[in-house]
Amino acid sequence: MATDQQHGAGAVQDGSMQVVMIGLGDEKFALDAGLVREIIDPVPATKVAGARSFVPSVINVRGNVIPLADLRIRFGMPQTEDSADTRIVVIEVGIDDEPVLVGVTADKVYEVTEISRTDVQHTPRVGMHWKPEFIRFITKWREEFVIVPNMERILN
Amino acid sequence: MATVLTVDDSPSIRQMIKVVLEPAGHNVIEAGDGAQGLAKAQAGKLDLVITDLNMPVMNGLELIRALRKLPSQVGLPIVFLTTESNDALKQEAKSAGATGWITKPFKPEQLLAVVNKLVRS
Amino acid sequence: MSSMDPTEAFRQEASELFETLEGALLDLGLRPDDRELVDSAFRALHTIKGSGAMFGFDRVAAFTHEFETAFELVRKGEIKPTQELIAVALAAKDYIRALIEAPDSADSIIGDAILDDLKRFVSPTAQVLPVGSNADIPPVSESRPAGWQLRLEFESHILRNGSNPIDLLDDLCKLGPCFVVPLTDGVPLLDELEPEDCYLKWDVTLHGACDKAAIDDVFMFVQDEMKLTLAQVERAAPVLAMPIADVELAAPPAPAPTAASVPAAAEPAAPSERKREEPRRTEERGIATVRVQAERLDELMDRVGELVIAQARLSQLAAVGSDLSIKMIAEEIERLAASLRDTTMGARMVPIGSLFGRFRRLVHDLSRDLGKPVEFVTSGEDTELDKTMIECLADPLVHLIRNAIDHGIEDTETRAAAGKTEQGRIELQAIHSGAQVLVTVKDNGGGLNTARIRAKAEELIAPGAAMSDHEIHQFLFHPGFSTAQTISALSGRGVGMDVVKRTIENMRGSIDLSTKAGEGTTVTLRLPLTLAIIEGLLIRVGEGRYIIPLPAVEECVELTAEDERSRGRNFLNVRGNLVPFLRLRDILDVPGAPGQHQKTIIISTGETRVGLVADQIIGNHQTVIKSLSKLHSDVTIFSGATILGDGTAALILDVAQLVALAQSRAEKQQMSEAA
Numbered sequence: 001m002a003t004d005q006q007h008g009a010g011a012v013q014d015g016s017m018q019v020v021m022i023g024l025g026d027e028k029f030a031l032d033a034g035l036v037r038e039i040i041d042p043v044p045a046t047k048v049a050g051a052r053s054f055v056p057s058v059i060n061v062r063g064n065v066i067p068l069a070d071l072r073i074r075f076g077m078p079q080t081e082d083s084a085d086t087r088i089v090v091i092e093v094g095i096d097d098e099p100v101l102v103g104v105t106a107d108k109v110y111e112v113t114e115i116s117r118t119d120v121q122h123t124p125r126v127g128m129h130w131k132p133e134f135i136r137f138i139t140k141w142r143e144e145f146v147i148v149p150n151m152e153r154i155l156n
Numbered sequence: 157m158a159t160v161l162t163v164d165d166s167p168s169i170r171q172m173i174k175v176v177l178e179p180a181g182h183n184v185i186e187a188g189d190g191a192q193g194l195a196k197a198q199a200g201k202l203d204l205v206i207t208d209l210n211m212p213v214m215n216g217l218e219l220i221r222a223l224r225k226l227p228s229q230v231g232l233p234i235v236f237l238t239t240e241s242n243d244a245l246k247q248e249a250k251s252a253g254a255t256g257w258i259t260k261p262f263k264p265e266q267l268l269a270v271v272n273k274l275v276r277s
Numbered sequence: 278m279s280s281m282d283p284t285e286a287f288r289q290e291a292s293e294l295f296e297t298l299e300g301a302l303l304d305l306g307l308r309p310d311d312r313e314l315v316d317s318a319f320r321a322l323h324t325i326k327g328s329g330a331m332f333g334f335d336r337v338a339a340f341t342h343e344f345e346t347a348f349e350l351v352r353k354g355e356i357k358p359t360q361e362l363i364a365v366a367l368a369a370k371d372y373i374r375a376l377i378e379a380p381d382s383a384d385s386i387i388g389d390a391i392l393d394d395l396k397r398f399v400s401p402t403a404q405v406l407p408v409g410s411n412a413d414i415p416p417v418s419e420s421r422p423a424g425w426q427l428r429l430e431f432e433s434h435i436l437r438n439g440s441n442p443i444d445l446l447d448d449l450c451k452l453g454p455c456f457v458v459p460l461t462d463g464v465p466l467l468d469e470l471e472p473e474d475c476y477l478k479w480d481v482t483l484h485g486a487c488d489k490a491a492i493d494d495v496f497m498f499v500q501d502e503m504k505l506t507l508a509q510v511e512r513a514a515p516v517l518a519m520p521i522a523d524v525e526l527a528a529p530p531a532p533a534p535t536a537a538s539v540p541a542a543a544e545p546a547a548p549s550e551r552k553r554e555e556p557r558r559t560e561e562r563g564i565a566t567v568r569v570q571a572e573r574l575d576e577l578m579d580r581v582g583e584l585v586i587a588q589a590r591l592s593q594l595a596a597v598g599s600d601l602s603i604k605m606i607a608e609e610i611e612r613l614a615a616s617l618r619d620t621t622m623g624a625r626m627v628p629i630g631s632l633f634g635r636f637r638r639l640v641h642d643l644s645r646d647l648g649k650p651v652e653f654v655t656s657g658e659d660t661e662l663d664k665t666m667i668e669c670l671a672d673p674l675v676h677l678i679r680n681a682i683d684h685g686i687e688d689t690e691t692r693a694a695a696g697k698t699e700q701g702r703i704e705l706q707a708i709h710s711g712a713q714v715l716v717t718v719k720d721n722g723g724g725l726n727t728a729r730i731r732a733k734a735e736e737l738i739a740p741g742a743a744m745s746d747h748e749i750h751q752f753l754f755h756p757g758f759s760t761a762q763t764i765s766a767l768s769g770r771g772v773g774m775d776v777v778k779r780t781i782e783n784m785r786g787s788i789d790l791s792t793k794a795g796e797g798t799t800v801t802l803r804l805p806l807t808l809a810i811i812e813g814l815l816i817r818v819g820e821g822r823y824i825i826p827l828p829a830v831e832e833c834v835e836l837t838a839e840d841e842r843s844r845g846r847n848f849l850n851v852r853g854n855l856v857p858f859l860r861l862r863d864i865l866d867v868p869g870a871p872g873q874h875q876k877t878i879i880i881s882t883g884e885t886r887v888g889l890v891a892d893q894i895i896g897n898h899q900t901v902i903k904s905l906s907k908l909h910s911d912v913t914i915f916s917g918a919t920i921l922g923d924g925t926a927a928l929i930l931d932v933a934q935l936v937a938l939a940q941s942r943a944e945k946q947q948m949s950e951a952a
Contacts, residue, residue, distance in 0.1 A: 256498030
């Protein structure tokens, strides 16, 4: 599934891009599949007092303690309780030029799919409260608008 | 297991040789000068002689020549101690009948190597 | 043999030589042009090298040789002995001394570092030299053929002089598989045969890439009494090739000496010598050592860490269940994991004394250069630390000691005026404190000039801000912060205190300053024994569980009703002493009311004691330290995380940060009360 280059910058050159489609609240996000290391069931998280709100806790993933990020906070979306569909998507992003594993909570993981470059919509008009720098682009998937977030910006 | 005679007027050199060879399983006999060394060689069977050259009473060269005349010690390996620079002396000792030499200063390993080279069980 | 032990005699001789050498080097600092001093230093070195080699101090000989070579340009008068050069030379002297007196503690890393320093000072004109450890490796000859073809012809009297050709053939076989053919054509009829003469010749094909020097070595005693014909065998030559034309392969073996027949092959070179050497060596060095790549030790430590975590989970499962045999296995594994952990950590430990030796000289030289007489006292040289940390500690300690002499110790007049001894004193100490090692650099100088630091700090912060002395002193750790009015050649350049602090913190250590005007300054470095696993105290605060490094924990006390009532005051009465305390529920943002029986854990860093109020003390916990990611690098109250038996992550409280926080709060409170 890791067909794209790691940080996905040039991932849409040939017109298509492998993504992991996740749901957060009412929105759908497409995470560059090249960044995704694994998808796990929710594990108990440990709160880190004093941490920035979008990385409120840490979790144990295979013996490594990694931060758990909450994109909902970054995007100003309401918190939801964990459900049977909740998953943690473990991605690897570059932070200060170092690869860091980060868990991202998803209300639902739909599928690994391909999105097309030709469907790309410029300038997000959807959800005005989202900072444009957090968004790489917006595309369409099954007639719905899907956000491809810029994970490095979001986490830095 | 060999019987080694060390002939040297310096007790610390004799001691050093003893300290190196005894743990290696050899029996070390000491003599303080050439005359004593000759007497000990006549007294019993030896496997190796390690002798200094510059000694009082009877020097190393004299000892080597005398040992070579002893019928009881035919083929006895004799090693002398020398400093690197003195090549003429080395030649003289060789022609007096010495088997080999050890250059001072020497490491325990080097001493053992020479002993093991000349003494076979 | 005690009084006669030649090794002991050498030690005594060497100890005198070191004094000569040190004297010469120190005088050289004052009279760099005195040739006689250079020569005297060299003579001492030379004797140490020669005798060291004699008495089996191979590392001494190898290092001294390197040192001598590197110092050669000084001897030739091409390079002036500068102060730095002399400092390195003195360090080298200390190192050689350590090699003789306590070889196990003399880490070759230090030797290499000294040689590197030396080379830096004598370059670029000096030619590059091989590094110390290479000295042990014999030079590789340029030509290494596939094998050799030899013909041996001895003079007939060879046997009478104690040489035995059979032994020599044996020696040859040790160089590689040999095919030996005796040539009997010289043997006379029996009634003409002299029993003590040698009549045989030998042809030998030696397989193996030994160099010519090794062959010459075999025949070194008899080369004047023999004819040795040598030819290289080409690489492609078949194993039994016999290029010498007139050899009759079919020649019947001679009746008598044929001992060294065909392959004495796979035997390793000279096993007999090695075996015989062993007992003596072991006796001398105490314990045989094996060099292991540091990375492998790191990997091993990682695996052990994982094992400890897995074991903790197993123990927890076993404790919950009712299966007795599983419990027993879990206990057994717990015991094994703990001892494996200790062994692994032990393998990484080296005594800090190897490092301290360097500073004795540094102090001596600085004291001379600055005209401040200084007594230098070290203690705790045997204290062991993780190898990686020892390497990282050198630079920070150099800096701290330089600071202590340059800025700490006052000049003689000032000291006299203050009624102090003319000679200043610097103490370098290492002590164990639980699973921590404290390294302190203490001077009895004038103490920090808080006013001057404050004045300088006000370039960075608003003037007149309320700050405790402790807070003001923290500015010394800011990058680029220097109060030195004149930048001397010694301090106030290169690494600053900020670098020292960062280096120490990178090792999960902390640095602490305490000072008293007129009495001196003490810098305390607190270092974990190991970088990987610590003993921790597991506590509960609200729903969360946290680890406090056990070595920092002094005692646990119940929070009394009286303490509880004094809501506004953050002090605790511990047997008559007021100890500031922090409510972890506040610090850790725990909502809701605290439980009934709050516990206070008294932690300390050096002399500073602070209480931490928690809801529950759960117990001891083997803590495998996991670092927090960069996304949490802004969180300072945690030094890392670990994984608990149930698989959840728990955070490790950063003791130094909490103490600093409590202290500054307490000082602020005191100030506001005083106002």
